[in-house]
Amino acid sequence: MQQVGEAKLSLLATKIRERKPPTLSMAPMIDCVFLLLIFFMVSTTFSPIPGLRVQLPPPGKPSPDKPKGLTVRIANPEPGEDRGTMVLNDAVVQVDEMFNQFINAPDEATNMLIIQSEREVLHEQIVQVMDIAKQAGIDKIGFAIVARD
Amino acid sequence: MALNLAKRRKREDEDDIPMAPMIDCVFLLLIFFMVSAVMKVPPPFTVTLPDSATKHEFTRKKFNLFINSDGRISIDDQEMLTLEDMELFIAAHENQITTLIIKADKRAKHGDVIDVVERAKMRSSKTEGLEIAFAVSEED
Numbered sequence: 001m002q003q004v005g006e007a008k009l010s011l012l013a014t015k016i017r018e019r020k021p022p023t024l025s026m027a028p029m030i031d032c033v034f035l036l037l038i039f040f041m042v043s044t045t046f047s048p049i050p051g052l053r054v055q056l057p058p059p060g061k062p063s064p065d066k067p068k069g070l071t072v073r074i075a076n077p078e079p080g081e082d083r084g085t086m087v088l089n090d091a092v093v094q095v096d097e098m099f100n101q102f103i104n105a106p107d108e109a110t111n112m113l114i115i116q117s118e119r120e121v122l123h124e125q126i127v128q129v130m131d132i133a134k135q136a137g138i139d140k141i142g143f144a145i146v147a148r149d
Numbered sequence: 150m151a152l153n154l155a156k157r158r159k160r161e162d163e164d165d166i167p168m169a170p171m172i173d174c175v176f177l178l179l180i181f182f183m184v185s186a187v188m189k190v191p192p193p194f195t196v197t198l199p200d201s202a203t204k205h206e207f208t209r210k211k212f213n214l215f216i217n218s219d220g221r222i223s224i225d226d227q228e229m230l231t232l233e234d235m236e237l238f239i240a241a242h243e244n245q246i247t248t249l250i251i252k253a254d255k256r257a258k259h260g261d262v263i264d265v266v267e268r269a270k271m272r273s274s275k276t277e278g279l280e281i282a283f284a285v286s287e288e289d
Contacts, residue, residue: 026168030175033172033179040186041178043188044182046185046209048208049208049250049287050204050205050287051204051205051282052201052283119258120258122255122259123216123254128199131285145263
């Protein structure tokens with residue numbers, strides 16, 4: 001009696017299976033994929049970062065001969081002030097005069113600018129000097145450092 | 150009547166938008182965006198970039214170096230407590246860093262910035278040296 005019942009049940013089960021083949025439900029997966037797509041689309045940033053390239057000499061010992069080029073020296077700003085005094089070739093120079101000084105400098109000097117700056121000078125001032133130099137067509141900008149053992 | 154209804158239903162089924170090509174496209178787009186996505190990782194402190202009229206454009210990459218006005222250094226969201234830590238980090242990820250973009254606060258001290266530049270340069274074993282850039286503000 002029980003066996004017969006089981007057989008009937010299994011027959012019924014196969015019938016149901018035949019009638020409805022199992023299908024993968026696509027809709028929830030597509031929902032997820034769309035969600036992910038929208039997330040990545042929104043969070044992706046393609047905009048480049050604006051910046052100034054710093055040209056550095058190759059690593060190793062610095063060359064012993066004096067580099068040709070303009071040298072700007074920047075002193076630590078006085079307490080309470082934002083900018084330090086700038087000296088270009090032994091003469092104090094103001095920010096607004098700097099561009100003309102760079103433009104009028106002899107050709108052999110304008111291939112490189114060396115910035116000798118004290119430690120407390122604000123980064124903003126350095127970037128400003130670099131900006132003026134780039135505007136004046138000086139592409140190579142280097143930083144003078146003190147050799148440490 | 151019943152036959153008519155069945156026919157109509159059948160035609161409706163056939164008029165369904167084909168989903169498969171759309172899903173293919175969506176997957177393709179998804180993979181493209183996943184691969185090209187570079188997440189913006191904010192540093193653990195605020196950094197105000199300096200302004201500059203001339204700017205060169207660099208592609209957004211992982212591993213940006215941040216320096217704030219107190220001389221704190223972080224690479225992406227990982228704060229570097231000492232310069233040695235930073236040096237080791239750069240050495241460990243050397244293959245992934247072609248251009249080191251230094252995002253220094255405008256009130257950061259030049260000494261701190263130059264220390265970082267010097268360390269990074271020393272660490273790089275590439276003959277031509279590591280390309281280093283100072284990031285500037287995006288507004289004109």
